[in-house]
Amino acid sequence: xxxxxxxxxxxxxxxxxxxxxxxxxxxxxxxxxxxxxxxxxxxxxxxxxxxxxxxxxxxxxxxxxxxxxxxxxxxxxxxxxxxxxxxxxxxxxxxxxxxxxxxxxxxxxxxxxxxxxxxxxxxxxxxxxxxxxxxxxxxxxxxxxxxxxxxxxxxxxxxxxxxxxxxxxxxxxxxxxxxxxxxxxxxxxxxxxxxxxxxxxxxxxxxxxxxxxxxxxxxxxxxxxxxxxxxxxxxxxxxxxxxxxxxxxxxxxxxxxxxxxxxxxxxxxxx
Amino acid sequence: xxxxxxxxxxxxxxxxxxxxxxxxxxxxxxxxxxxxxxxxxxxxxxxxxxxxxxxxxxxxxxxxxxxxxxxxxxxxxxxxxxxxxxxxxxxxxxxxxxxxxxxxxxxxxxxxxxxxxxxxxxxxxxxxxxxxxxxxxxxxxxxxxxxxxxxxxxxxxxxxxxxxxxxxxxxxxxxxxxxxxxxxxxxxxxxxxxxxxxxxxxxxxxxxxxxxxxxxxxxxxxxxxxxxxxxxxxxxxxxxxxxxxxxxxxxxxxxx
Ligand SMILES: Nc1ncnc2c1ncn2[C@@H]1O[C@H](COP(=O)(O)OP(=O)(O)O)[C@@H](O)[C@H]1O
Ligand SMILES: [Mg+2]
Numbered sequence: 228x229x230x231x232x233x234x235x236x237x238x239x240x241x242x243x244x245x246x247x248x249x250x251x252x253x254x255x256x257x258x259x260x261x262x263x264x265x266x267x268x269x270x271x272x273x274x275x276x277x278x279x280x281x282x283x284x285x286x287x288x289x290x291x292x293x294x295x296x297x298x299x300x301x302x303x304x305x306x307x308x309x310x311x312x313x314x315x316x317x318x319x320x321x322x323x324x325x326x327x328x329x330x331x332x333x334x335x336x337x338x339x340x341x342x343x344x345x346x347x348x349x350x351x352x353x354x355x356x357x358x359x360x361x362x363x364x365x366x367x368x369x370x371x372x373x374x375x376x377x378x379x380x381x382x383x384x385x386x387x388x389x390x391x392x393x394x395x396x397x398x399x400x401x402x403x404x405x406x407x408x409x410x411x412x413x414x415x416x417x418x419x420x421x422x423x424x425x426x427x428x429x430x431x432x433x434x435x436x437x438x439x440x441x442x443x444x445x446x447x448x449x450x451x452x453x454x455x456x457x458x459x460x461x462x463x464x465x466x467x468x469x470x471x472x473x474x475x476x477x478x479x480x481x482x483x484x485x486x487x488x489x490x491x492x493x494x495x496x497x498x
Numbered sequence: 499x500x501x502x503x504x505x506x507x508x509x510x511x512x513x514x515x516x517x518x519x520x521x522x523x524x525x526x527x528x529x530x531x532x533x534x535x536x537x538x539x540x541x542x543x544x545x546x547x548x549x550x551x552x553x554x555x556x557x558x559x560x561x562x563x564x565x566x567x568x569x570x571x572x573x574x575x576x577x578x579x580x581x582x583x584x585x586x587x588x589x590x591x592x593x594x595x596x597x598x599x600x601x602x603x604x605x606x607x608x609x610x611x612x613x614x615x616x617x618x619x620x621x622x623x624x625x626x627x628x629x630x631x632x633x634x635x636x637x638x639x640x641x642x643x644x645x646x647x648x649x650x651x652x653x654x655x656x657x658x659x660x661x662x663x664x665x666x667x668x669x670x671x672x673x674x675x676x677x678x679x680x681x682x683x684x685x686x687x688x689x690x691x692x693x694x695x696x697x698x699x700x701x702x703x704x705x706x707x708x709x710x711x712x713x714x715x716x717x718x719x720x721x722x723x724x725x726x727x728x729x730x731x732x733x734x735x736x737x738x739x740x741x742x743x744x745x746x747x748x749x750x751x752x753x754x
Binding site (some may be wrong): 310397400401403404405406407408411414415416419422495497498 | 568
């Protein structure tokens with residue numbers, strides 16, 4: 228039997244709400260909580276013997292290994308070696324990549340000539356070329372930096388030229404219609420317009436660079452986080468291994484945070 | 499300065515878009531160009547401003563552009579074409595930066611055109627913060643900054659809602675009464691054409707040919723949204739365009 232509604236009509240009922248879900252609610256406090264919770268469970272599992280300390284050391288053990296690294300002064304040596312390779316290799320690779328990407332995007336001759344070459348070399352895992360780089364640049368820093376450089380170069384080229392291709396043609400036409408010089412159109416319209424794609428490419432090239440860094444350091448380096456992890460693994464010093472992996476994760480997070488800042492700074496116009 | 503379009507024809511591959519178009523835009527005159535969609539109005543405007551070369555015919559200028567004109571033929575685009583990463587002020591500045599102006603003079607020009615388009619207080623705003631009507635006023639300010647001899651306006655009000663369109667139409671009228679700019683004003687909106695045009699070029703469906711050249715003798719300042727002669731004229735133009743529009747509508751399907 229229909230109930231009497233507040234207005235006194237028969238059969239009065241609210242429209243059912245169907246619009247919930249499917250949208251993103253920011254819950255900033257949740258992710259640190261999950262982190263802390265996972266580590267706490269892990270620690271607890273190790274202490275109660277539920278997780279074997281041979282298979283997976285307790286977080287506290289890994290942290291002790293990390294403190295050890297600080298005390299012996301080795302942390303700085305490893306970190307400096309790794310960061311230097313990463314920064315030099317990635318910066319050079321990215322700078323060259325943006326340059327070549329712009330050139331490919333702007334000049335038809337270069338596009339026809341170079342784009343297929345880039346497409347052919349992009350999917351080759353650069354670590355496979357390390358032996359070649361060792362022959363070319365020596366067993367020292369040169370070959371490691373070159374591996375990272377090439378790893379960062381190709382995704383940046385592709386991100387840059389597809390970013391330029393996606394710049395609104397209407398804006399370029401506007402620039403021409405006001406008689407702007409070619410250089411002004413490139414600098415003030417094309418480059419800023421391609422910036423979102425270039426910065427998105429940074430995220431990819433950074434993670435590729437970190438992978439290559441560790442791989443190159445594992446193949447032949449005395450210092451560096453990759454070398455540290457490799458040594459730890461060879462000695463079955465699992466807590467050192469975990470400490471090394473955690474450092475990589477922190478480096479990755481720090482760089483991702485920096486890129487986020489750069490996006491805020493350069494892309495704030497997107498709102 | 500006078501702009502003369504002389505026997506312009508144009509085709510894209512097998513598609514004939516414009517056929518033998520001739521008209522002139524006199525000093526201080528607004529020529530409205532109307533026609534069904536797809537008849538080649540935007541193409542015509544690109545040819546007129548030198549963004550593309552006509553297949554046949556020529557677009558000529560006679561006489562000197564106004565004093566210190568930096569860009570005699572200046573476009574106002576339907577989609578505004580503002581750089582989203584530059585502020586209102588920065589967007590106007592963009593078109594001055596390639597010219598050797600002292601910084602103080604450039605700033606003065608920017609302030610002046612923003613004042614004239616009632617945008618002074620939005621100098622620092624980014625395009626995404628502005629309404630459609632305000633964006634188009636920025637584009638008009640940018641055009642004024644280079645002191646054009648002829649403004650080439652491609653459906654400048656078509657992306658706006660009807661109230662905003664009415665307001666901006668009044669702005670344009672007021673601007674013309676003050677500055678007597680010349681313009682080629684492309685629109686598919688007959689009401690805009692009869693309010694702003696000293697003369698109206700009526701194009702046929704594609705390939706665009708001139709069907710009619712209408713002169714309106716009522717001064718711009720005396721035209722209003724309800725002026726009876728204009729309503730009458732608009733009705734006549736609609737009769738003229740109706741069949742073209744209907745036919746164009748049917749043809750579009752196989753053209754695409
Ligand atoms: N760059 C181009 N290449 C090929 N065809 C085009 C190009 N620009 C316009 N056209 C064609 O020319 C015709 C006229 O287009 P347009 O000038 O935009 O018409 P309008 O502005 O009157 O609607 C359309 O059929 C369109 O498809
Ligand atoms: Mg058009």
